[in-house]
Amino acid sequence: MPFMPVKFTLQKRVKLAQALWMLYWLSVIVGIFIFSLGIFFKIELRKRSEVMDNNESHLVPNLLILVGLLACGVNTFGGKVCHDSLDPMKFTKWKPMLKPYLLLCCGFNALLLLAALLCFLMQFAVYLTLAEGLKNSIKFYKDTDTPGRCFMKRTLDTTQIEFRCCGNNNFRDWFEVQWISNRYLDMSNDAVKDRVLSNVEGKYLMDSVPFSCCNPGSPRPCIQHHLTNNSAHYDYDHRIEELNIWSRGCHEALFSYFSGMMTSIGVLIVATIALETADMAGLKYLTTALDTMEDPENPECESEGWLLEKSVKETFSLQLAKLKMLGKSNQVEEGGNSQGTT
Amino acid sequence: MVLLKMKFNQQRRVRLAQGLWLLSWLAVMSGTFVFCLGVYLKTELVRRAEVMDNTEIHVVPNILMMVGLASIGTNWVASRVCQDSLDASRFPRWKVLLLAWFAVAALICCLLLAVVVLSYALQGRLEESLKVGLRNGIRFYKDTDVPGRCFQKETIDRLQMEFRCCGNSNFKDWFEVQWVNNRYLDFTAKDVKDRVRSNVDSRYLLDGVPFSCCNPASPRPCLQYHLTDNNAHYSYDFHSEELNLHHRGCRQALTDYYMDLMNSTGPGVLSVILIQVSVLLSMRYLQTAIEGAMALESPEGDSEGYLLEKGVKETFEDLKAQVLVMLKFDQAEAKAADVCPEAAEAEKGADNAAEKAASPPPPS
Numbered sequence: 001m002p003f004m005p006v007k008f009t010l011q012k013r014v015k016l017a018q019a020l021w022m023l024y025w026l027s028v029i030v031g032i033f034i035f036s037l038g039i040f041f042k043i044e045l046r047k048r049s050e051v052m053d054n055n056e057s058h059l060v061p062n063l064l065i066l067v068g069l070l071a072c073g074v075n076t077f078g079g080k081v082c083h084d085s086l087d088p089m090k091f092t093k094w095k096p097m098l099k100p101y102l103l104l105c106c107g108f109n110a111l112l113l114l115a116a117l118l119c120f121l122m123q124f125a126v127y128l129t130l131a132e133g134l135k136n137s138i139k140f141y142k143d144t145d146t147p148g149r150c151f152m153k154r155t156l157d158t159t160q161i162e163f164r165c166c167g168n169n170n171f172r173d174w175f176e177v178q179w180i181s182n183r184y185l186d187m188s189n190d191a192v193k194d195r196v197l198s199n200v201e202g203k204y205l206m207d208s209v210p211f212s213c214c215n216p217g218s219p220r221p222c223i224q225h226h227l228t229n230n231s232a233h234y235d236y237d238h239r240i241e242e243l244n245i246w247s248r249g250c251h252e253a254l255f256s257y258f259s260g261m262m263t264s265i266g267v268l269i270v271a272t273i274a275l276e277t278a279d280m281a282g283l284k285y286l287t288t289a290l291d292t293m294e295d296p297e298n299p300e301c302e303s304e305g306w307l308l309e310k311s312v313k314e315t316f317s318l319q320l321a322k323l324k325m326l327g328k329s330n331q332v333e334e335g336g337n338s339q340g341t342t
Numbered sequence: 343m344v345l346l347k348m349k350f351n352q353q354r355r356v357r358l359a360q361g362l363w364l365l366s367w368l369a370v371m372s373g374t375f376v377f378c379l380g381v382y383l384k385t386e387l388v389r390r391a392e393v394m395d396n397t398e399i400h401v402v403p404n405i406l407m408m409v410g411l412a413s414i415g416t417n418w419v420a421s422r423v424c425q426d427s428l429d430a431s432r433f434p435r436w437k438v439l440l441l442a443w444f445a446v447a448a449l450i451c452c453l454l455l456a457v458v459v460l461s462y463a464l465q466g467r468l469e470e471s472l473k474v475g476l477r478n479g480i481r482f483y484k485d486t487d488v489p490g491r492c493f494q495k496e497t498i499d500r501l502q503m504e505f506r507c508c509g510n511s512n513f514k515d516w517f518e519v520q521w522v523n524n525r526y527l528d529f530t531a532k533d534v535k536d537r538v539r540s541n542v543d544s545r546y547l548l549d550g551v552p553f554s555c556c557n558p559a560s561p562r563p564c565l566q567y568h569l570t571d572n573n574a575h576y577s578y579d580f581h582s583e584e585l586n587l588h589h590r591g592c593r594q595a596l597t598d599y600y601m602d603l604m605n606s607t608g609p610g611v612l613s614v615i616l617i618q619v620s621v622l623l624s625m626r627y628l629q630t631a632i633e634g635a636m637a638l639e640s641p642e643g644d645s646e647g648y649l650l651e652k653g654v655k656e657t658f659e660d661l662k663a664q665v666l667v668m669l670k671f672d673q674a675e676a677k678a679a680d681v682c683p684e685a686a687e688a689e690k691g692a693d694n695a696a697e698k699a700a701s702p703p704p705p706s
Binding site: 144150154157158161181183184185212214216219220222224233234 | 531559564
């Protein structure tokens with residue numbers, strides 16, 4: 001009893017072949033789209049790698065690029081088979097390759113499932129990498145004369161401007177590090193000496209933030225320095241001042257950006273899995289319909305197409321039996337060999 | 343003397359029709375390209391409309407959009423003509439339309455050329471418009487409490503950060519205006535009172551710039567205030583400090599940006615002109631070849647295709663004569679209406695007599 005059989009006339013077969021051909025080409029376009037998304041994601045990770053300590057994992061974009069290329073190849077082959085399917089001479093040369101091709105498609109679907117899972121799970125890794133990376137970026141902000149870190153200031157400034165954020169979790173992270181290089185501090189000045197001596201590690205700490213934390217939407221020219229001192233500025237209360245500098249932390253801003261990207265890519269991959277499954281089902285129907293033609297010489301005869309030759313249970317038990325036979329045949333051979341040697 | 347004559351047999355005519363059909367669809371796509379280009383340019387100009395004083399430069403994207411749409415329509419008509427051209431029963435209905443088609447296609451080519459010329463010619467006007475617009479922007483920077491101007495500060499700040507520029511011509515423009523609102527100035531403080539009294543207009547002028555002028559690439563945290571005072575900052579020399587603020591003025595930055603945009607579209611527009619001209623010439627050849635073939639006794643035979651029936655000079659003079667005849671005809675009608683009815687009747691009588699004399703006598 002075949003699983004989900006459908007009767008096919010010539011017209012239905014032709015329609016199925018045409019629809020399947022278009023579906024395969026749609027899948028090729030989706031494959032190209034996934035490939036370009038993988039490249040886009042890779043470029044975005046590279047752009048922000050400095051605030052992630054160059055530690056970020058490129059597993060997801062690499063997998064997306066691979067999946068995109070595979071999708072193009074697999075679906076082009078499927079489209080070619082569909083195109084040749086209604087010509088019996090051309091179709092016979094594709095027939096032997098069909099079973100391994102369908103197995104390959106199953107494997108490809110499993111790979112797609114893995115990619116979708118990774119898109120959702122790797123967001124945790126990104127979260128942790130960002131936290132660590134931003135903490136170090138803020139620490140090395142002042143080191144514009146240290147080789148390997150001289151562009152950290154520019155990167156962090158442009159990141160804060162672009163993502164409209166300040167500091168790691170909020171702007172107070174800047175109060176805890178020295179973000180002015182010692183080259184620009186007049187160590188003979190009393191005020192400077194006081195500040196440096198006031199903490200254990202000899203750091204010049206201020207209640208100030210860099211200019212890139214400033215919010216252009218504030219009605220008042222930006223107040224960067226002496227943020228916690230209300231009397232330092234006219235008509236200023238740091239507890240109710242909201243628009244002066246960005247209140248969001250860069251960790252939250254960057255994470256929401258990347259997680260949004262990864263979630264939408266994951267959803268697209270799930271849709272691709274559905275599309276690929278439809279492709280496989282269509283191809284199976286088409287090939288079985290062409291195989292079961294009662295009279296191969298008469299193209300107008302009716303035929304039947306199905307997904308599985310027997311029902312699901314029977315197919316499953318057949319496959320299990322085959323595997324067991326494989327195991328047993330190995331054992332018998334071993335027994336024979338051992339008998340032969342003795 | 344026929345201009346650029348070419349022989350066409352049936353097969354060549356068919357090939358020409360097919361090739362022209364493909365070319366006209368290519369021209370439709372290039373028309374779409376021109377339209378999208380116009381839309382993009384217009385969007386970019388409208389985005390920065392707040393810092394521009396007039397909208398003269400908008401003529402470039404407006405023409406591009408119009409020409410794009412016209413080109414799509416014209417070339418679609420061309421493809422329809424090609425489809426009907428090899429069918430002798432359907433081609434004649436296009437005859438009247440073709441003359442108008444040639445005029446429109448030529449006009450499209452001229453307009454596209456005009457756009458290329460205008461995009462260079464209007465650079466000066468753009469700079470003037472930006473100069474006035476930016477000057478006003480900087481003047482109204484502090485007016486965040488005045489309705490209609492409250493977003494001027496945000497606009498100018500975002501502009502300076504995005505285009506990496508400061509002020510109109512350079513950062514010193516900020517020294518000449520009061521860019522801190524009076525609401526945030528403590529008029530009881532001595533420093534503030536001194537500054538306000540130090541100039542005629544009682545403005546609070548600083549040698550400082552807004553934070554958006556700061557250059558992120560500077561190795562040093564940004565110095566915004568007391569820029570001309572070397573003693574106010576440690577290890578600072580106003581004359582040799584280069585990286586602290588953005589050097590370019592926003593007028594220069596915006597002009598460069600828009601000129602780059604328009605120049606980079608130059609080659610695209612020129613190739614669209616080329617495609618349109620080749621469609622026009624091929625259509626003329628097709629029209630003359632098909633008309634020649636239809637006039638023959640055997641429509642499958644050879645015919646000639648040409649660009650102009652007579653030479654350029656003669657065609658021009660012909661056209662002039664036709665136009666003059668049309669004008670004279672109008673003039674003659676006007677004159678007849680002015681003259682008295684009796685004189686008109688007398689003229690009519692004289693005409694009839696002349697006609698009778700001219701016509702041959704009836705056979706007796």
